[in-house]
Amino acid sequence: MSKSLSRIYPLLTQDQIAARVKELGIQLAADYAGKDLVVIGLLNGVYPFFADLTRAIALDMDVSFMRVASYGHGFESTGEVKILTDCDTSIRGRHALIVEDIVDTGLTLHKVRKILMDREPASLRICTLLDKPSRRRVEVPVDYVGFSIEDHFVVGYGLDLEGKLRNLPYVGIYNPA
Numbered sequence: 001m002s003k004s005l006s007r008i009y010p011l012l013t014q015d016q017i018a019a020r021v022k023e024l025g026i027q028l029a030a031d032y033a034g035k036d037l038v039v040i041g042l043l044n045g046v047y048p049f050f051a052d053l054t055r056a057i058a059l060d061m062d063v064s065f066m067r068v069a070s071y072g073h074g075f076e077s078t079g080e081v082k083i084l085t086d087c088d089t090s091i092r093g094r095h096a097l098i099v100e101d102i103v104d105t106g107l108t109l110h111k112v113r114k115i116l117m118d119r120e121p122a123s124l125r126i127c128t129l130l131d132k133p134s135r136r137r138v139e140v141p142v143d144y145v146g147f148s149i150e151d152h153f154v155v156g157y158g159l160d161l162e163g164k165l166r167n168l169p170y171v172g173i174y175n176p177a
């Protein structure tokens, strides 16, 4: 941990993240007021964001999770997306909101969105903490974005480097050089 920590440059502080999460929560509470909402988190990376965001939305909701993996290790997602654990909550006729840590190429959400659309929700939207628009390979409608960032490999607040560093309370740029 300490070896990799020396290669991390802060990008978003805990305070910046908390302030933005609070804003998103207010916006989502307004947009989904009176609706039957199911919030679906994509594990593993979403866990801190999901816990903070759902608690910032002052509405009744169901929470559910999917565990997905894009094959490959380290810095690149290969585009082969696999559902490891499916979400076990019915979304038919309900308002579903997917919550993700980061949208990069868009391949993961493209696939997850397709799978969930087949289940005929009343609506399906996407909320991500981070967006790297310059990396997009397929178009995905991202409805709520915490922070739009440049093309850096980032870690912390759920984001990992080969499984590690998810528990850093802030988001940093990992510089291997």
Ligand code: XMP
Residues within 6 Å of the ligand: 045, 070, 077, 100, 101, 102, 103, 104, 105, 106, 107, 108, 109, 152, 153, 154, 155, 159, 160, 161
């Ligand atoms: P795609 O390319 O499918 O990628 O939109 C989404 C998944 O790729 C991982 N990813 C990252 N993980 N730092 C990370 O720790 C990053 O900068 C990064 N960019 C993409 C992440 O698992 C995400 O769910």
Ligand code: MG
Residues within 6 Å of the ligand: 045, 159, 160
């Ligand atoms: Mg990851």
